[in-house]
Amino acid sequence: MVNSMFASEFQLFPTQASSVAPAVDLLTLFILAVNVGITVLVMVLLVVFAILFRRKSESDLPKAIHGNVPLEIFWTAIPSVVCLVMFFWGVKVWSEIVVAPRDATEIYVVGRQWMWKLQHPGGQREINSLHIPVGSTFKMIVTAEDVIHSFSIPDFRVKVDAVPGRYSQMWFTATKPGKYHLYCTEFCGTEHSRMIGWVHVMEREDYSRWLNEQAEGGDGLQGRKLFTKLQCITCHSDANKAPLLEEIFRKEREIGFMDGKPVAPGTRVLAAESYLRESIRYPNAKIHRGFSYPSIMPVYDRDLVSEEELLQLITYIRSLKQGDTPARTEETPSPQPTAGGEKTFAAPGSGNK
């Protein structure tokens, strides 16, 4: 099934298994060359001077050289130029690492003490492992349930911190089938070193077979169940009570209130993951134009909806097509409005992203 590397095989350099790895390694080699060059120069001069100019007599009294302007300009200018080259080259490689291609398939990742939970667009869920086909581009949307973690795949040369309350991004295209380490690289408590797993890069046929075996409903089935269970359906099925959520994902939405204050007509926000998360956790942070403040929507804090469930809800919302919203059933009671309270404020860091 998967050509796995032997776990105990000794190696000195990591495998190049993603599209950005060669660029990172090339830059590394350049810096290494500069390192070796300068370090060897310093060591050789040190040893040569120490031998050549060793004290021959206790009455030696060498003449001081107080400075040499051309020499000093030389050893200030040359390292500065070399540093500038590293800086610009570094920015170039880094922009390749951080700017995801538009056509990437999105996978949601939640880190928690002490495991990685991953969710594929089709609803397949994995813990501490990730199955992907070779050659396709994936974007990880990463957050954390509790403390800060960091999602790291060394053979892909990529890493991003999983910060509670934020969605970070990371992308890669695997170029070589195999089994690669997945680590948590931000210290997260007692079992930090067990928050590890494997990335399985599979041939396309193997991957399709795996997907079919794993499918458990798809289209955010879990999210759809939550949508009813949490009674989102009560209002979000009636455009007079709350905005309908069909085909809103990644669209501009006009808002009427922000942090409790009316905003100018035409103020828009992008309904991406951060906005949806904020609207669920802190309904009063931004209110859609045409609805009143405070919102009648209850605050769904962590006790009601976990980060993982939140992502399932988002998956469901993004799958909603025109006319998909299920009809409200009569037995669900109407929620009471929530006014004021500390939890209605927007979480710093979760807004304007």
Place this chain on the structure above:
Amino acid sequence: MSTINLDRGLIAGADGGTTTAPAKAPLNYLNCESTVASWLLTLDHKRIGLLYLVGITAMFILGGTFASLIRFELLTPKGDVLSGDSYNKTFTAHGVVMIFLFLIPSIPAVLGNFLLPIMIGTKDVAFPRLNLMSFYLYVGGGIFLSLALLFGGVDTGWTFYTPLSSSYANGNVMAAALGVFIIGFSSILTGLNFIVTIHRMRAPGMTWFRMPLFVWAMYATSLVQVLGTPVVAITVSLLGFERILGVGIFDPRLGGDPILFQHMFWFYSHPAVYIMIIPSLGVASELVTTFSRKGIFGYEIIACSSIAIAIFGFIVWAHHMFTSGISPYAAMVFSFLTFSVAIPSGIKVFSWLATMFKGSISYASPMMFFFGFIGLFTIGGMTGLFLSTLGTDIHLHDTYFVVAHFHYIMVGGAIMGYMGGMHYWWPKITGKMYSELWSKVSAALIFVGFNFTFFPQFFLGYLGMPRRYHEYPEELQVLNVLSTVGASVLALGYILPLLYLPGSLFFGAKAPKNPWGASTLEWTECESPPHPHNFESNPPIPDHVYDYSQLSKEAVRVSH
């Protein structure tokens, strides 16, 4: 009896000492008084320096013991010596003790206290009582912190990142934070004392550009201590508000922002790296000129580069946060600024080499430590370039590459410089010569052991081994075993001076006034060990601080 220490008027005449001391041993700061109180309540900067020496040596042994436990555990991929929780508490304790209780006070509080007033030709620091208070804040905070780490422990890492430290960790986080808070004041007061001393207490004729480069380094360090340390005090206070009172500052569940903590923490803790390394750079400048017996190359540039490093040190902190989701523009600015620190550091290394050029180089043991220092500091500095470059830092961040890099700077640079300084000034401080043979063996063991310990970690890091891992994949064992073996050699290198240096007090030959043929005031105008008032009258200040032509043939003769 106490007039010797308390009298802070003009420098006393020569009669003050000679009439009271026995004919054989001239009066010095060690034999002038011998009661326990005369040590514990001393206001003499030299005695306070020695008190610190005892304190930081104890802390170095404690921190080193934790380091040994870590390396022992990492001998095998599975967690077998320590449980996960104990391992986490051990590396936290190692980091906290080594950074806050050893490295930050090491050179400034021991050598700086002892030497700074002498080097600028004065009798004491500006505020001797404050100096003693700094010491007791250090002792109080140190005991508090050590107890918190030993009994119960803290498992957050020395970085105390939120929300792990504020809402999740169960250990003595608040006790440790309080310890850091108290020690911070010790650091601030020492820095303040040094700044005022350098500004106000220089002997007549001691202009700014006649000060030894060690004093310039102390000045730069003190600026960072005074300006940076209050921020860490504020940060741990806010941590306390959140952990004890539940005020939402850093924990997103309470409406806080965990990244804010990282900004505040590194705003102090990055400059703190310079508190640790700049003093060693100052020591290195003293060593290279003395043991090449040649005026330093580019005195003004080296002096100003210490100040430049201190200032740049304040504007690079976010390079610790390239993967934590800071804005791309911020990341680029901080990467660029980080490169700017490389330039003054490079200038120093090249200037030291130029000082050796056509010098008369002695192989005395302090110079051996200097050679080791240059080698390790250069590797440490150069490998920093991988981490300031954005494209490579993403892969290397939070791996063993970072661990190797900062140990090359902190242990290879800062501690090697401290060892060089201790060996250089030991005859002045104690009046005794130590064993040249054993000290050279120690320098060699430290250099070899150090490289074996930390060089393999660069490879471990590039392979992706994360920091702070109690267990690791099997294929990484070979490199970890190498590292642990190296650490054993390194430990031996550090144990030796703990034996032969104290041993020299009993068996060492009497140190002459100027055994190395150095040109600064502590050697040319002060006895070994110095008079309680340092000088018997205002010392004459030469036009150039490193002018060896002024030394008489007698002073130049190396006596061992």
